[in-house]
Amino acid sequence: MIELVNIKKGFGEKIILPDVSAVMETGKVNLIIGSSGSGKTVMMKCMVGLMPVDQGKVLYDGQDFTNMSDHEKKEIRQQIGMLFQGSALFDSMTVEENVMFPLHMFGKGTLRDKKKRVMECLERVQLKDAAKKFPAEISGGMKKRVGIARAIVLNPKYLFCDEPNSGLDPQTSLLIDKLIKELTLEYNITTVINTHDMNTVMESGDHIVYMYQGRKQWEGSNKDIIFSKDEKLNDFIFASDFLRDAKEMRQLEMFQESNWRDKLKKG
Numbered sequence: 527m528i529e530l531v532n533i534k535k536g537f538g539e540k541i542i543l544p545d546v547s548a549v550m551e552t553g554k555v556n557l558i559i560g561s562s563g564s565g566k567t568v569m570m571k572c573m574v575g576l577m578p579v580d581q582g583k584v585l586y587d588g589q590d591f592t593n594m595s596d597h598e599k600k601e602i603r604q605q606i607g608m609l610f611q612g613s614a615l616f617d618s619m620t621v622e623e624n625v626m627f628p629l630h631m632f633g634k635g636t637l638r639d640k641k642k643r644v645m646e647c648l649e650r651v652q653l654k655d656a657a658k659k660f661p662a663e664i665s666g667g668m669k670k671r672v673g674i675a676r677a678i679v680l681n682p683k684y685l686f687c688d689e690p691n692s693g694l695d696p697q698t699s700l701l702i703d704k705l706i707k708e709l710t711l712e713y714n715i716t717t718v719i720n721t722h723d724m725n726t727v728m729e730s731g732d733h734i735v736y737m738y739q740g741r742k743q744w745e746g747s748n749k750d751i752i753f754s755k756d757e758k759l760n761d762f763i764f765a766s767d768f769l770r771d772a773k774e775m776r777q778l779e780m781f782q783e784s785n786w787r788d789k790l791k792k793g
């Protein structure tokens with residue numbers, strides 16, 4: 527579990543996150559959503575320590591990351607996997623070498639053990655056959671999967687994904703979402719995804735934090751969204767007439783489920 531406690535972050539006079547508190551839950555896909563400029567990336571960078579916070583703290587399973595020594599921070603960082611926007615693979619390295627990279631940096635054990643672990647991860651993302659290829663020789667979806675294999679190679683407790691679906695077609699996006707969700711459950715990872723993708727929200731949003739102008743405007747699950755009365759959230763998620771209609775249809779379907787009265791009361 528990752529907790530943000532009263533995080534404040536600004537640049538000069540400009541305050542981006544005035545006071546954010548949120549919990550990223552273990553074994554769940556936690557999504558940070560919000561329009562452009564709402565502070566999602568700044569929040570994620572504060573969480574992983576790429577940006578120092580002005581006030582407040584970030585706790586990793588109860589440990590105060592914000593006030594740790596560099597040595598202690600390094601230990602937490604080794605438990606963090608990151609999937610960057612655009613995959614950020616090294617072009618001059620093969621798929622296998624890209625996935626090996628974190629093991630060379632931080633991993634213990636023999637070269638043989640490391641190679642075995644790399645192949646396990648490539649197998650998990652169904653890319654064993656592409657091990658000797660270079661990034662230029664594979665598709666965007668495959669690159670994302672290499673990025674995922676690299677992010678999980680050190681068995682992370684925490685996984686951060688920045689816009690994992692950017693540049694992918696809807697079908698490939700769904701496959702990537704499914705893979706991230708499966709890995710999250712399989713290894714009980716605290717996964718945090720920064721996304722604009724509404725498919726991801728509706729399919730993978732176990733826990734969603736909606737940011738509006740640097741503040742946490744709403745939080746809940748993909749099921750709660752259907753019944754949310756928060757106008758800003760509704761304008762953001764159900765932006766088109768088509769999606770508003772789809773929401774109403776889904777509400778009708780869910781009304782027929784047993785606990786609909788509770789959902790309505792909750793809002």
Ligand SMILES: Nc1ncnc2c1ncn2[C@@H]1O[C@H](COP(=O)(O)OP(=O)(O)OP(=O)(O)O)[C@@H](O)[C@H]1O
Nearest residue numbers: 537540542560561562563564565566567568569722
């Ligand atoms: N290093 C920086 N220096 C100054 N301002 C910054 C810096 N990084 C971000 N900002 C500002 O913080 C605000 C929030 O930016 P952020 O990148 O977090 O938005 P976002 O919600 O991730 O947007 P997008 O969805 O477009 O990626 C923006 O106004 C941005 O200009």
